[in-house]
Structure formats: C-alpha cells, structure tokens
Amino acid sequence: MVSSVPDVPPRPLPDLPQREPILTLPGALTAYVLLIAVIHLRVLLPVEWEEWTVDVFGFIPKRYDSTLMDVDFPGGTGAKIWTFVTYSLLHANLAHIGFNVLWLLPFGSALARRFGAVRFFMFMAVTAAAGALAHLLTHEHALAPVIGASASVSGTMAAAMRFAFVRGSFLSFGRSDADAAAKVPALSLVQALRNRRVLSFLAVWFAVNIVFGVWSLSIGTENVNVAWQAHIGGFLAGLLLFALFDPVPHTKHAAAALPPDLPGR
Template sequence: MDSPQNSPPDVPAEPEGGPREPILTLPSALTAYIILLAVIHLRILLPPELENWTIDVFGFIPKRYDSSLLNLQIPGGTGAKVWTFVTYSLLHANLTHLGFNVLWLLPFGSALARRFGAVRFYVFLAVTAAAGALAHLVTHEHAIAPMIGASASVSGAMAAAIRFAFVRGSFLSFSRTDAETAAKVPALPLSRALRDGRVLGFLSVWFGVNIIFGIGAIGVGSEGATVAWQAHIGGFFAGLLLFSLFDPVPRARGDAADASSRDISNRI
C-alpha cells in the first residue's frame, strides 16, 4: 500500500465531455486565409490608378460577360472571365468591409475548417464564392460596377456550419465540448435540419437581414457601395446544399439526431 507521502496530489476533475477550449481558437487553415485577405488588402496602399486596375482585373464585373458589347474593353481579357468568379472574394473595399466578413467567419469558419481540413475548406470557399458570383451575374447581367468581398463565401460557411452547429456537443449547443470534438459531431440530414426550430430561426434572421439590406439598398463604406445581397444568398444556398459533398464525417442517424434535439430542447 502506498504511503500518504507517495500519493499523487488531488487533481480537479475535468468537466463532463472533456476540456472546454475557447470557441474562437483558430485552426491554421482559417488563420492562413485571414492573413491572405489582410495581405491582399494592402493593395489600398498602391497608387489609385494601379489599385483601380487590380479591382477591374480581379473583381467580378457582370458586363464582362455581355456578348452584345463586343467593343467594350475591360482589363483582364478572357482569363478574367474565369478567375474573377473566385478572385473577387479576396478583395475588400475597406477595413470595415474586411473586418465585418472576418468577424462573421471566426465562429463558423473555425468549425468548418476543423471539420473539412485545409484542402476541402479552401475548395469549399472557392465554390461558394463562384455560386455567389453566378447569382450576382443572373440578377445584374448588365452591371459594370465590380463586385468584391468574401461575403458569399462567409455566407456559404455559415450555411454549412448550421448543419451541425446545434447538434449536441457542437459549438452552438448548450453542451459544447472542446473545439475539435465540437467540429466533428455528425451533421443533421438536410431534411431534418430544415425541421429544426433553431435552424429555421437562424435562417429567418439571416434572410431577414439580407432582405432589409437589399430593399433598403444599404451602403457599405465611405464609397457608398451597396451590399450585393443576391451573391450572399447564392453562396448561402450553395453552402447549405453542397455541404454533404465536402463533409468527411458520417451522417447522424435520424433517431440519434432526434434524441440530440430533444436533449438540447429540454435544457432551454
């Protein structure tokens, strides 16, 4: 029998479900993406003519695809018709624009980057950016003003994250575990998610805010540029519908999802 002198000191028990890490501990994939956005934003230090050129070449301009304007010369040529579906999402009008997108990306993008891994995460951001550009093109086919900003990708990340955000143990549940475990809980099937009151509440608020922005033509930044809310919705729907194609975590069974939902509802 061990003597009292050799007994290990008392160690406080960890809370049930494991250690609770800060919700905004950033994974390396998201950190790298934010740093990339910040470095690219240094373009505002360029002379005005060169800065405008970068927006024309890498921003998304619907009129670039207008076949009736054969003599219209927009910098970037044919290549810009391809790469601007993604590159526009790496440009921002000002620090407020950039900061707002990063702020929304922190909780949802962190969980998604941990769940997907770096490669899937970056491809997902590119796909949702392209979906947002397509939605903007369909609704603004003759617009010559460049669209820039990561909002469509951020919207896609938010939509994807709500597929698992409210599941027991995930990052928006009342029984959240550590960040890595919270990001790997089985997601709700889409049909089940669309019957979940918390998901529907989130969708209602999100769409309501975007409709208000759209109807009111609310400007962003000192330049008075309006919010491209159709691109937000395009990215959001792409993230919601395409999530399963990227998700490496097996789906939750219907009975397990229902049990998780009931458990959390009892805690509210």
C-alpha cells in the same frame, strides 16, 4: 507503542486531455484572414494600379455580356474564369473586412476545424463562385465590380447550421472543446429544415439580407452597396453542398443528438 507505516509512493495523476479553447482560430481560417489582409495592401498602390487590380480580379457582370462587340476588359478571357473566386479576396475598406471577419470567427472557425484546410479552401472557392453566379443572373449588364468575401461567409453560416445546434456543438448548450464541438454528427438536409432553431436562423438571415437589398444599405463610409443576391447564392450553396465537403461520418440518428428543448422535427 508506535507502529510504523511504510511509505507509499503517490500515484501519478492521469493525464487529462488537452482542450483547445473554443475561440482559438484554426490555422486554415487564420491563413484565409491573413491572405485577405495582405491583399488589401493594394490600397497603398497608386490609384491607377488599384483600379486595375479591381478591374482584373473583381467580378464584373458586363464582362460576360454577349451583346458587347470589340470591347476588351482588363484580364482578357482568363478573367472570365478566375474572377468567380478572386473577387472574394478583395475588399472596399477595413470596415468591409471587419464585418466579414466578425461573422467568420464563429462559423468559419467551426467549419475549418470540421473540414480541414484543403476542404475549407475549396468550400470557400465554391461558395464564392455560387455568389458570383447569383449576382450575374440578376445583374447581367452591370458594370460595377463586385468584391468581398460575403458570399463565402454566408456559405459558412449556412453550412454550420447543419451541425451547429447538435448536442456538443458550438451553438448548443452542452458544448465541449473546439475540435469536438466542430465534429459532432451533422443533420441531414431534411432534418435541418425541420429543426425550429435552424428555421429561425434561416428566417432571420434572409430577412436581414432582404432589408439590405430593399434599402440599398452600404458598408462603411464609402458608397459601397451590398450585393445581397451574391450572399443568397453563397448561402444556398453552403446549405445544399455541405455534405459534399463534410468528412465526418453521417448518422441517421443525428437528430436524436439535439438538446432536449430543440426537437428535430
């Protein structure tokens, strides 16, 4: 005796959420890196034009020296304004670009996902200006132009520390997809400054920059010294001004989202 079992159509599998790889660059960061690369093509210009570009768009502290009489710098009055930002898009060589991009990959990527394009570009401009201001305050009469995105890169590193170690974020042990990892609740400034991992990161970062400053280390094969005061200016701006740019709702209990071995205090 044979029993027949009616055919049952297979149930469709539920759609699984698409996860974006953690290392995929967001569009805003990709555009920023491409902009730096395109601008660096200035090295193909004749030497006098390349020097003119640095003089007009690089940050020169002596441009703001009130003791100078009848001395005109290229760019005039306008350069006193735009060079607070434009200097960050110029670089000395490919090694200089590579060093900055290397640090932007994890920290800038997380921040670009969290802020969105407009906030991200505004943040990079503000931290660049903060770095230029810090350099100006410590090099009032310097004639050498400052160039490079290091102040903004430092700002992204500082800002990312406000959420990087929260459970599910990109430096925690339980991270998920890239977008989710970038949008976990952030720690308040007080919580961050009480967190042992954040404090360890801050200590190492400041120690490295002080070493660069004391020994006047340079990047690449050219004699390009590191403007470490600008790094500190950008870093402090990123750490302190993070909340002004952050669109993710804050919570008083963000510290509870830290991994168990990372106490919030």
